[in-house]
Amino acid sequence: MTAKQETTVLKGAHVIDPANGIDQVTDIMIHEGRIAGVGEHIIADDATVVDLTGKYLSPGWIDMHVHAYGTLGFADPDTVGVYQGVTSFVEAGGPGIGTLDEFFALMTDLETDLYVGPFIRPLGLLGLNFIEGDVRTLGDVPITRWVDTAKQHRDRIRYIKCNAMGDYGPGTLHVTKGLAQILGVPLYMHIGEFQLQTPDPVLAYEAFKIAEKGDMITHIYHGNLGQIIDDEGKIMPVVTDALERGVLFDLGFGGYNFSWDIAEKAFAQGIVPYTISSDLQQFNVIRPVQSLANVLSVMMHLGMPLKQLIECVTVNSAKAISLADRAGDLSVGKPADITVFEIEGGRFELMDCYTQTRTADKRVMPAMTFKNGKRFDADMTRGQAESNWFLQIAEDHIPDATAQLSERQLAFLGKLGTALSETDWELSSAERLDIPKALELQALFHRVREQSDLPLREALRAVYDSFVDNKFTMQIGLFLMRLERPFALSRMAEMAAKRPHLAA
Amino acid sequence: MTTMTEHAWQALKGVNAETATFPARASFEGEGIVVFRTKDGYRGTQRACPHMQATMLNGELTANDTMVRCPLHVFTFKLSDGKGVNCAGFRIKVYEVRREGETLYARPAAI
Numbered sequence: 074m075t076a077k078q079e080t081t082v083l084k085g086a087h088v089i090d091p092a093n094g095i096d097q098v099t100d101i102m103i104h105e106g107r108i109a110g111v112g113e114h115i116i117a118d119d120a121t122v123v124d125l126t127g128k129y130l131s132p133g134w135i136d137m138h139v140h141a142y143g144t145l146g147f148a149d150p151d152t153v154g155v156y157q158g159v160t161s162f163v164e165a166g167g168p169g170i171g172t173l174d175e176f177f178a179l180m181t182d183l184e185t186d187l188y189v190g191p192f193i194r195p196l197g198l199l200g201l202n203f204i205e206g207d208v209r210t211l212g213d214v215p216i217t218r219w220v221d222t223a224k225q226h227r228d229r230i231r232y233i234k235c236n237a238m239g240d241y242g243p244g245t246l247h248v249t250k251g252l253a254q255i256l257g258v259p260l261y262m263h264i265g266e267f268q269l270q271t272p273d274p275v276l277a278y279e280a281f282k283i284a285e286k287g288d289m290i291t292h293i294y295h296g297n298l299g300q301i302i303d304d305e306g307k308i309m310p311v312v313t314d315a316l317e318r319g320v321l322f323d324l325g326f327g328g329y330n331f332s333w334d335i336a337e338k339a340f341a342q343g344i345v346p347y348t349i350s351s352d353l354q355q356f357n358v359i360r361p362v363q364s365l366a367n368v369l370s371v372m373m374h375l376g377m378p379l380k381q382l383i384e385c386v387t388v389n390s391a392k393a394i395s396l397a398d399r400a401g402d403l404s405v406g407k408p409a410d411i412t413v414f415e416i417e418g419g420r421f422e423l424m425d426c427y428t429q430t431r432t433a434d435k436r437v438m439p440a441m442t443f444k445n446g447k448r449f450d451a452d453m454t455r456g457q458a459e460s461n462w463f464l465q466i467a468e469d470h471i472p473d474a475t476a477q478l479s480e481r482q483l484a485f486l487g488k489l490g491t492a493l494s495e496t497d498w499e500l501s502s503a504e505r506l507d508i509p510k511a512l513e514l515q516a517l518f519h520r521v522r523e524q525s526d527l528p529l530r531e532a533l534r535a536v537y538d539s540f541v542d543n544k545f546t547m548q549i550g551l552f553l554m555r556l557e558r559p560f561a562l563s564r565m566a567e568m569a570a571k572r573p574h575l576a577a
Numbered sequence: 578m579t580t581m582t583e584h585a586w587q588a589l590k591g592v593n594a595e596t597a598t599f600p601a602r603a604s605f606e607g608e609g610i611v612v613f614r615t616k617d618g619y620r621g622t623q624r625a626c627p628h629m630q631a632t633m634l635n636g637e638l639t640a641n642d643t644m645v646r647c648p649l650h651v652f653t654f655k656l657s658d659g660k661g662v663n664c665a666g667f668r669i670k671v672y673e674v675r676r677e678g679e680t681l682y683a684r685p686a687a688i
Contacts, residue, residue: 200664328650355663356650459639463653464663500665555665 080104080117081446086125086413089380090132092388092402096380101130103409106446111403123448125413128440131383132402133160133410135390136365137231138291138325138350141187142176143167144200144551145354148464148543152456153353154185155449157364158439160410161186161400165261165291165325165352166234170219171195171212171515172548177226178530179546184444188394190232190261193249196511196548203506204268205239210508214248216255223256231394232261232289237280238299240272246283253288259321259393260288265295267329275299281311286319289393293322293346294339296332296427306338316344321393324385326368326426327352328361333429340375348393349385355462361424364453366414370436371423379416382437409446414439464545468560471567474538480572482535485525487569489536490562492521498554507554515550539568586675586682589621595679600634605672605683612674612681613656615642620656621672621683628652628667658688 083101088111090096095111102110102117139162141150146167154162162185168176169192176197180187192198195212223230233256235249246262253260262284264277277299280290293301301312316322324331324346339345349372351365362368369382377385391401400410414437421433439451455461478486496517498510522532533549540556553561592603592612599614602624609624611633622633626647635648644662646653652664654671661667672683 356652359651360648462651506666 080109080120081443081448082115082117082120082122083130083411083413084115084122084124084126086128086130088130088403089383090387090403091380091384092132093404095403101403101411103411103443103446106409108403108405108407108409110405128413128415129379130411130413132387132412133400133442133444134158134365134386134412135160135394135396135400136162136350136353136386137348137390137394138163138165138323138352140165140167140198140352140354141183142180142546143172143197144547145198145356146546147355147358147456148461148545149455150180150187151184152452152458152461153351153358153364154183155442155444156452156455157366158412158414158442158451159185159365160412160442160444161188161396163188163190163231163394165190165350166192166198166236168548169193169195169197170215170222171512172197173222173226174529175533175546175549177229178528179533181530184447184449186400186444187229188231188396189226189229190234191230193233193235193245193252196508196515196550199506199508199551204270205236205241206270208241208245211241211245212508214252216252219252219256223258230256230258231396232259234261234263236263237276238263238266238268238272239276240270241276243274243276243279243283246276246279250283250285250288260284261323262288262290263292263325264290264299265292265330266298267295271298278309278311281309281315281320284315284318284320287321287393289321289323289348290315291323291325291350291352292327292330293324293344294332294336295330296335296425297329300335301344302335302338308339308342308344312344321347323347323393324349324368324372325352326350326362326371328354328357329426331361331371331425332427333425333431336375336425340377345377345381346372346385348390349382350390353456355464358456358462361426364439364456366437366439366453367423370421370433373435373437374423374431374433409443411443412439413441413443460543464541464543464547466540466556467542471564472538472540472542474542475568475571478535478538478568479531481525481527482531483568483572485521485527485532486535486539486565487572488525489518489521490565490569492517493553493558493565494562498558500555500557511548511550511554513550514553515548518549518553535568539564584684584687586684589674589681589683592681593679594676594681600636602634603681603683610670610672610683611636612683613638613645615656617642619674619676619681621674622654622656622659623670626652627669628664633669658686
């Protein structure tokens with residue numbers, strides 16, 4: 074690599090770097106993947122110069138709430154990361170203590186830095202078709218395993234998530250709070266009852282009571298049961314109390330969690346998010362969320378000034394999840410994580426998650442991203458490609474990726490099929506998810522894997538590549554349970570028969 | 578007198594095949610359905626998505642017109658048998674639909 078390739082000067086952009094008090098046209102120099110200089114008229118011999126006149130430039134955006142993995146995840150999470158101006162994001166609850174090993178084994182090839190806020194339930198988030206009811210479905214909280222896992226992966230685990238919804242009662246929030254205290258990470262709570270049930274008490278308000286300074290509450294502008302405003306449109310005292318204690322409010326737009334009506338009323342009374350996150354997942358990427366940039370456009374239309382918008386996705390997010398040592402500002406020496414964007418004029422319909430839209434005359438549009446100095450040009454459509462959000466089981470053909478499977482992986486599939494043939498399962502219904510069965514299938518998978526002495530990643534890939542064309546990932550127990558049993562067994566037998574020594 | 582069986586073709590009410598824009602509202606035995614115009618002809622589904630009861634009138638055909646996705650949360654269903662594709666456990670009712678002049682006839686799809 075030549076020096077020319079190692080040094081890049083970004084010239085002429087309007088730089089907004091709230092942490093360093095910069096809000097003006099200036100130049101940025103990147104050298105060997107790090108910020109090497111900030112100032113006017115930087116000249117470096119043999120540097121690649123990128124003219125960004127007329128554009129804005131900020132520290133790389135941090136989206137602290139996405140679903141990259143699991144039942145809500147994407148085939149290619151970078152599509153909602155570096156390709157949309159986001160240089161770091163946090164998987165909000167996809168895995169739990171029982172599936173973090175799967176998460177870490179699979180989520181290794183991303184350009185975007187991926188962190189995780191594990192869920193209190195061992196399997197993690199179970200998908201949209203699971204009604205949060207009986208407290209027993211929360212399962213075990215194995216403290217020893219949590220402590221050991223958190224120690225091993227301290228760098229990746231940024232918070233512990235729970236849902237302040239359902240009929241669990243406030244005890245579950247206290248349990249999660251206790252776990253977060255044990256692990257020394259913030260508590261991150263979902264509020265808003267979007268499922269078809271009316272629990273008593275409504276846990277959203279319990280969440281505001283339990284949260285302490287530095288804990289986070291997401292979906293603050295949701296329009297479901299448990300809103301932050303009362304029937305007369307006034308902010309609930311429990312909400313302002315939490316804010317005064319230093320509880321951090323996160324936007325978490327999502328597929329159910331943003332109402333124009335609530336947002337306008339709350340914003341007018343000074344309740345604004347400290348961090349702005351998207352809650353992007355396969356079920357909301359087409360609409361209404363689309364991208365973190367779209368969520369910023371929504372907040373801009375609501376009346377948040379540009380500098381504050383940028384604070385909410387850079388320095389504030391970095392502080393909230395303790396990433397300030399490596400992200401959130403453009404200080405010399407920091408990794409060169411940079412987002413270049415424009416404010417486009419025009420006429421734009423901005424949807425909420427219900428039936429309301431507002432017409433805006435400008436929007437935020439990413440142009441390019443630098444991640445550790447590596448440039449990615451923005452592509453706002455690749456996230457919406459069907460292959461990215463639509464997990465479809467390849468029932469009528471064997472995916473091409475199986476050609477890469479090793480003999481050991483094929484043998485493993487044969488053994489797994491044999492073991493699975495000794496148990497029974499059926500597709501879960503919409504109303505009820507058979508969690509014990511998912512755990513049983515997961516345990517069976519691990520038992521066969523250990524007997525086969527196959528690394529976790531190879532075993533997981535063997536299964537996914539046999540059934541799915543695109544690289545979706547999911548909790549293995551849930552994935553096996555969503556396969557039709559006769560089809561699963563026959564496909565595994567078919568794969569095992571492909572072993573080279575059997576071919577002749 | 579002919580005996581109507583469960584799967585006999587029924588003329589759909591509330592829709593004119595000549596003038597309708599598709600997807601179109603229609604009524605089958607008093608039940609609201611939605612009729613889609615596909616590459617191969619017509620297909621009907623129940624009116625409300627089983628997830629959050631959004632209207633399938635705003636549903637979008639996908640996968641070469643073999644599936645329909647709900648506009649709200651992209652829950653996607655096969656038009657052949659109504660099975661949820663990305664939402665295991667969810668299912669919608671689907672109808673065979675054929676046209677004769679201005680009239681559309683439907684019957685529950687054999688699954």
